[in-house]
Amino acid sequence: VKSSLAFAATLLLSSVSTASAQDIPADLAAFRELYKELVEIDTTLSKGDCTVAANALAARLEAGGIPAENIHVIVPPEFPTQGNIVAILEGSDPTAEPFLMAGHIDVVEADAADWERDPFTLIEENGFFYARGAADDKAMVSILVDTMIRFKQEGFQHRRTLKLAATCGEETSAHFNGMKYLIDHHRDLIDAEFAINENGNGRMNAAGERVMYTIQAGQKIAQNFQLELTGPGGRSSRPQDGNLIYDFSQALVRLSQYQFPADIDVTVRNYFEAAGPVEGGQLGADLLAVLETPVDEAALERVFADRQYGPVISTTCTTTLLEGGHAWNALPQRVAANVNCRIKPGMEIAEVQATLKRVLGDDRISVEPMGETLQGTTSAPPLTPAIFDPIRQVAARVWPGVPVIPALVPGSDDSRLLTPAGIPTYGVSGQFRSADGDGTHALNERIRVEVLYDAREFLHELIKIYSNSGPVFD
């Protein structure tokens, strides 16, 4: 009895886990296979290999009929595991400027011991796909590769040349960034009039209903600063000599209480004007109130406190790493921290640095920008009707009744490199996330199966329109 019950349970489990994979059309099943293969290739910086993933995508594209000479796996000599891929579908009109589809194949670290399921096995459960990269950004990359293959197989005619750039190092740019490498060394391969990239994710409510679709019309710039305080130290038996850890902590508390001034620029204004009526209630009213002159201070305070809208109205800085001391019985000689800032377009790095210095309020603490510095970046390219209208049209077909809103997002991605390089880039993933972010960059990353499949239809239709459009800028 026991064994037959166990057998029945096994049978039930296996039928549950495979049913949805079997009942889908052949083209969708092929997409699912491609997605599964990509997700299951570990592309973390520590243990993974983007070059393996780039080669796997190259094989898929070639099997899909894309000529081998139009598929470029680009591996920087100094970074053999940081491979990238560019693929090109030639358009019929040599006077039409190309269109670029961008995404990244590397993923954030994932320690299997902390996850409920193996992070590098695609698991479909309760209507979700679970895996590291299931959303960020292997969902979009799989869709873009699949779209190219479908266009080829459908014999779809397009005027513009379509380019795909799937790069490594988006999550670990301080080590190597594939998009920057392509801009610097293979500009001709990726050159385009405009581009779409990851992010621009819509929002779902707890019931899994689509609340709004936000495209990423602009983004903040990430910049790290190293804070350091050093001194002579001493014996911990004589705390009267002073303690750098306490001094440093008090400075960090001052920083934690500081709020950069609100900067309601045109992107924020467009975003809040559209989102206010959709949100409704106190929050909706507040979003509209902060656009008034003079600004409603109480409303502004509430918007600052909101995790969705607060981060976009000002530069923010927060401490992310801390180190200090050198012995259990000595007064510390050195305390240091990393402060991660998300800077509003138009604010200079030097201004943020000076503000940090002033707010920390201790002249002994040094504040230095770390890693690559992007001075004077403008990250909100014009959202012309030729770019925005097709998004609205296709959204109305795929998700009827869901408002489409151009948003400024607090995060940053490779669009911050493409736009200043002269390829205006918009975050249009066609995806939706739950309010909790669905584990992106965190534990148990997931995406709703339906969200992924609908995003595939959305992008396929949108790219069809873009690939035959006239110039999108005047």
Ligand SMILES: [Zn+2]
């Ligand atoms: Zn990403």
